[in-house]
Amino acid sequence: MAVRLCDVASLLRSGSWAAEPWTGVIAAMETQLSNGPSCTSSNGPNSVSNTCTSPVEMPNGSEDSKTNLIVNYLPQNMTQEELKSLFGSIGEIESCKLVRDKITGQSLGYGFVNYMEPKDAEKAINTLNGLRLQTKTIKVSYARPSSASIRDANLYVSGLPKTMTQKELEQLFSQFGRIITSRILVDQVTGVSRGVGFIRFDRRVEAEEAIKGLNGQKPPGATEPITVKFANNPSQKSSQALLSHLYQSPNRRYPGPLAQQAQRFRLDNLLNMAYGVKRFSPMTIDGVTSLAGINLPAHAGTGWCIFVYNLAPDADENVLWQMFGPFGAVTNVKVIRDFNTNKCKGFGFVTMTNYDEAAVAIASLNGYRLGDRVLQVSFKTNKTHKA
Template sequence: MAVRLCDVASLLRSGSWAAEPWTGQVIAAMETQLSNGPTCNNTANCPNTINNCSSPVESSNTEDSKTNLIVNYLPQNMTQEELKSLFGSIGEIESCKLVRDKITGQSLGYGFVNYIDPKDAEKAINTLNGLRLQTKTIKVSYARPSSASIRDANLYVSGLPKTMTQKELEQLFSQYGRIITSRILVDQVTGVSRGVGFIRFDKRIEAEEAIKGLNGQKPPGATEPITVKFANNPSQKVNHTILSQLYQSPNRRYPGPLAQQAQRFSRFSPMTIDGMTSLAGINFPGHAGTGWCIFVYNLAPDADESILWQMFGPFGAVTNVKVIRDFNTNKCKGFGFVTMTNYDEAAMAIASLNGYRLGDRVLQVSFKTSKTHKA
């Protein structure tokens, strides 16, 4: 279904939401797209409309999924009322929720809109998906109901050619099923690919087929075979194993440097060690309900929040950073916290930055646990 932008713009001007602060932005964005002409490759089918022509919207069979939408990439300052008013211009809404950080109250940049009529939900996707608000291009799609068939469909891919683009990565994997999201991690300084990426399929069986077909194979432009496996889930025991190895490697005569530092500064460490061999009683990892909290230790006294933003931002969505300061001197006490929305991105940030040398200091980076020192 294609909805003309001019009709929506007129509706916004005349409706009760005409005075809303975002209305001018929406109308301006629509008029810009109208004046620039269609941007879709299939111009015959979508003149003066916003459509996702390259990837048709797919809905689930359940009735509820045909009315419930997820809206991603919302402007940081957009409120729930503004979100409701924007989507209410399409049709009657049953419920609307802007997801916020429970601690800071800041928007996490996405929300849910549930319509009463499935036709209004479809119209909202075709009308508002791809609309640019401020510096964001919002994405509107059906919210997928939770089921066993879609869980654990996220893949970790390593050994990728440094020249491979995100589009090429999707092309490589799209033969095995519908891709929900994809990402290639880049170096925070140079912007060059790290040769590591993530692919999330619509269903687990598609991810399994991709592993069978691509793991150990050489994609175009590669000199070495790539590794394709399921991305670690927070509940999997592999997290305990990895963290255990950081503290006490069975192949070492002496405990690793992280264990030694943790013993010296146990009141600051996210992992209190008993005999440096037991990890009992520790929660893995630091999930706070609205994101994954990361503990960063051994920061310099002059470290501030901007350093944490610069370090962790390239790995994914960062919702909050905090440097713990001395009350009297206002200097950093040597540690801080970073909250990231996505587990895979947080895990990759930890894997990349733990042991990273910042100035003359070697950082210790790990998931925050219940035993982490609190400011």
């Protein structure tokens, strides 16, 4: 590698980061750091899930640490050694920890750095906060002391007006306490709000008050009420994602009538390519767009979204992969579950890349008997109203 982080350290010590030398060093660091596993996350912070509290235990009744820092928005591929190397450039470090997912070992994008001297911690904030590493802008701030009262203070908010900004979201929630972080999720392609976000309060009691005060309420000017509840534990999500990837392995396909129908479709596609004749296309794109305003299929640029109704309460993602996978490229499946019981609410979604494959899957699977239930399968519509 061209530039090592310890080289950066000496540069930082010599104070030569003003103007050009600094940007050169950072550019070199970005090159070096991007040599690791690919990081596909979009620009901006990717992790505010610092549900773990500082590993530095504070004595009872003591005030906040002046030496312990939390570092957020670290690049996915940054190691603990690189973190220590970067922050060691400021002064002597007592301890350093990069927080990783317990199951997958993946970096959660944040860590803790505890200095020997308070002045070095202060210097690290002044020097390294806002530093750009790859696509991330790291945040360096004092860590809150480890305590039970700040755990589980993270809220998941849905049903937000698409026009609501992060600032407006914070204004809405700030009446209930001190907000540590906030975020509104946006569509990766369009950048438009997905109407979903997160609010982390300083203390759990503040989060509880916000749920009482805002869940089911309409924000000023909004036409629909919002849902406010405690966010899921992020480590559960990573293991679920891991399992989903396992289900995508090629040998998941099983022989049977559906697979045969799917094979036939693939053969037809090959013949289409070979002879330039479209032999098997139940609907055309034009046929669909002519229905605009009545039942426009949901196509977000990433694929065609399919609505699957009448799933059993114990249905899981695996069954959707198995049913739809044989018809072509499936990029995502989702079983919608009740938050409290974790049982399927009777429906789910499947995203398929290609329109023709999605159309055949729908034609083949609509009315399909799964166990003692008859499935209803169609393109997802844009229904948003509540029953």
